[in-house]
Amino acid sequence: MLKLLSGGRLLPNCKSNYFPKPFCSIRYLHISSYSTVPNYIQISSNESGSNDQGIDIDLLFHSSTNAHLAKCLHALLIVLGKVQSLFISTRLLNLYSNLGLEWDVFVAASLVHMYCRFGLFDAAYQIFTNMPYRDMGCWNAIISGFCQNGKGEKALEVLDEMKLEGIKMDSVTVSTILPVCAQLDDMVQGRLTHLYVIKHGLEHDLFVGNAFINFYAKFGEVEHAQKVFDSMVIRDLISWNSIIAAYEQNNNPDYALNFFNKMQMDGFKPDLLTIVSIASSIAQSRDSQSSRCVHGFIQRRCWFEKDVIIGNAVVDMYAKLGDADSARKLFDKILLKDVVSWNTMITGYGQNGLANEAIDVYHTMVEIEHVTPNQGTLASILPAYAHIGALKEGTTTHGRVLKTGQLLDVFIGTCLIDLYGKCGDMEDTMKLFYEVPKTSSVPWNAVISCLGIHGHGETSLKLFRNMLDDGVQPDTITFISLLSACSHSGLVEQGEWCFNVMQNDYGIKPSLKHYGCLVDLLGRAGQLEKAYNFIKNMPLQPDASVWGALLGACRIHGNADLGKLASDRLLEVDPDNVGYYVLLSNIYANAGKWDGVNRVRSLANSKGLKKTPGWSSIEINNKMEVFYTGNYSHPQCDQIYEELENLMTKMKILGYIPDYSFVLQDVEEDEKQHILISHSERLAIAYGIINTPARTPIRIFKNLRVCGDCHTATKFISRITEREIIVRDSNRFHNFKDGVCSCGDYW
DNA sequence: GTAGGGTTAG
Structure with a gap:
């Protein structure tokens, strides 16, 4: 049995919400008596009973002939969820004014909040403005109503209105608007609020403190969040969760895990949300062992069944740790x-x-x-x-x-x-780019990088200047995109300029990726010694990408000695990558050092290297076909190899000589030729030639870099078939036409 | 009437 007071307050289980979930249980409610005793309505909870459909609302309106009855009716309508209808609310307003009643502040504030929840913002605001007087609760009701329903700007407007009326914010107002400031990216408002809080002695409020931790964390100011946390007099679980999440979201998993331990020493038991943050921290710290502990911890408490969020967090954790199989296993177990x-x-x-x-x-x-x-x-x-x-x-x-x-x-x-x-569709790329809001660096980085892989380095640099003119702050990825764009276009001076600007003007410390780009830039341009010296003077330990860039450059410029040196270093840091053996073999072959080629071959073979499987894809009639190197299972397999053999004959007449230094296997020459023509990009190209009309362009995708022999071969194929062949590999675009490639063999 | 969560771009 529930009892409703005329003010509309639902008595049992009435926590902090005015009307806790009035709509959920409505199915099971029916009115047992509409009391004529004017100060309450009785509603009984009866699961098998009738629902509210038997209530004659018209009749109730007509019978509400005095103030008490009007309020009872109002309360009833709220419980029934009927006030969400503008029609009913207007009738209520009329009833109130007909009876000469003022709005009950309490009811009105609740109504305002409820309207917001249903997205009826205008109606909410209308009621709010019509209130005869407003207490703090009313102001907070409308502000939080707007805040929690995605109307942050509107909330701040009302806040200004409130300030104009000379009403001061209390701790509830502050805790309400801080998340909005974060959401609207309004750091200034938040900081001013902090000053206000200190001035008015609200800083020791628990809610206010928690709200500030989260506010500062969202702006990446973890030190401020920490200060707030330190100054708190009382802390609850939310305070701990907030500080843990603050570190986790700002890429400091070690601190997050540290606070997790401290929190337990302080006697707080982690809840579901704590574990969500911890799962993410473990993913960041690449700690596969702890991932299993977390999994067990959750399983023992049966939290996977409690809330889907925790399952999602752990799936994400496994995936980020590179364990897609465990992620999938858990994913399959999530029921809802x-x-x-x-x-x-x-x-x-x-x-x-x-x-x-x-x-x-x-x-x-x-x-x-x-x-x-x-x-x-x-x-x-x-x-x-x-x-x-x-x-x-x-x-x-x-x-x-x-x-x-x-x-x-x-x-x-x-x-x-x-x-x-x-x-490869740069026209549409640019069109989209101009449509997308460009307030952050991310869309800029994307377009700069795309222009780069197309070899439009100058345009990349131009867009970088536009970006700065627009007042968008470049970040580390902007400079990776720029450096690689310069590298693809041979813009050495501009690349070096970027590298300096990054450090001097933006205070960004170069990462290994930046160093790799710069080595690539210098190396491709033939400044091998400079590139090597640059590596020697790096403050960081060079990794495979840095040495790999140097080795690649040595292949282009045929420097076997430096190539040997680079590959020695590479085999120390990344001994299992077969790509480096291929490069080195190719360098020796070009230099005519056949003993070197043999040495590399036998080394690679003795290691039994597992190659990254190379694949190429082509999209025809909306369908993707993926070809792995040496594929013989495709339905059109015979046709494809026949086409390739035919092409080979014509290519040889035109002067093509297969370059076997790209074949590491120790086999006969015939076999080597066959290995070359079964490279995935050639299969895909042949498939394209067979299945598309003559002289139409062919677009190919390759997961690794196009090998040197395939590059030469594709030039011949483009001439023989009179087709444009566009190949995007893991590095850049190659546009083959009339026997030449847009990259000018500079890649 | 108030505070905390999982996915998402280069």
Whole structure:
């Protein structure tokens, strides 16, 4: 039995909410008596009883002939969830004014809040402005109503209104608006609020403190968050969770784990949200061992069944640790998956280079499980399409999701820029770029990088200047994109300029990736000694990418001695990468040092190196075909090899000589020729020639770099077939036409 | 009427 007072307050279980979940249980309520005793209504809870449909609201309105009855009716309507209707609320207003009643502040404030919850902001504001007087609760009700329902700007307007009326914020107001300041990126407002809080002695309020920890964390100011945490007189679990999340979200997993221990020493037991942050911290600190502990911890408490969020967090943890299999196993065990679960799994596969698996999961999600994809889904699946060059499939998916009412935001916009750019469509890339909001560096970085892989280094630099003119702060990735763009276009001076500007003007310390780019830049341009000296003077320990850049440059410029040196270092840091053996063998071969070639070959063979399987893909009639090197299982296999043999004959007439230094296997020459023509890019090209009309362009995607022999061969093929052949490999674009490549053999 | 969470771009 529930008892409702005329003010509308629901008595039992009335925690801090005015009307706790009035709508959830409404099915089981029916009115046992509409009391004529004017100060309460009785409602009995009866699960098998009738629902509210038997209530004659018209009759109730007509019978409400005095103030008490009007308030009872009002309360009843709130409990029944009827006040969400503007029609009913207008009738209520009329009833109140007909009876000469003022709005009850308490009811009105609750109504305001409820309207906001249903997105009826105008109605809420209307009631609010019509209130005869407003106490603190009213102001907080409308402000929090707006805040929690995505109307942050509106909330701040009301806050200004409140200040104009000379009303001071209390701790509730402060805790309400801080998340909004963070969401609106309004650091200034938050800082001013902090001053206000100190001035008015609100800083020791628990809610205020917690809100500030989260506020500063969102702006990356962990030190401030820490100061707030330190100064707190009382701390609760939320305070601890907030400081742990602050470190976790600002890439300081060690501190997060540290506070996790401290918190337990202080006698606080972690809850679900603590563990969510800890799972993410473990992923960041790449601590595979602890990942199992967390998994066990959750399992022992049966928290996987409690809330889907924890399962999602652990799936994400495994995926980020590179363990896609464990992620999938857990994912399959989540019974009630939500859209984030699917997105996490798709992203997880994508981040581990398993684009096809990611696409499979997406299809299961949409076609079998009928889950409606959201923006996060697009942001997860589009990079997977970009990875294998599935432009048509990507854009079709994008179109389909748009139909479900999703808008183009910065995330999706940037994914699309990347997709179009990586698939070679620079025109659409630029079109999109101009449509996307460009307040952060991310879309700029994407377009700079895409222009770079197309060899438009000058345009990349121009966009960089535009970016600075627009007042957008460049970050480390901006400079990686720029340096690699300069490198692809041979813009040595400009690249060096970028490297200096990055450090001197933006205080960004170069990472190994930056060093790798610069070595690549100098090396490709033939300044091998300079590149080598540069490596020797690096303050960081050079890794495989740095030495690999030097080795690649040595191959281009035929420097066997430096190449040997670079590969020796490489075999120390990354001994199992077969690509380096191929490069070195090729360097020796070009220099005519056949004993060197043999040495490298036998070394590679003795190690029994597992190659990264090379694959190339081509999209024909909206369908992706993926060819692995040496594939013989394709239905058109015979036709493909026949085509390649035919081409080989014609190529040889035109002067093509196969370059066997790219073949590491120790086999006869015939066999070597066969190995070369079964490289995945050639299979894909032949498949394209067979299945598309004559003289139309062919677009190929390759996961590794195009080998030197295939590069030469493709030039001949483009001449023989009179086709434009566009190959995007892991490094850049090659546009073959009339026997030449756009990269000018500079790659 | 108030504070904390998982996925998402280069």
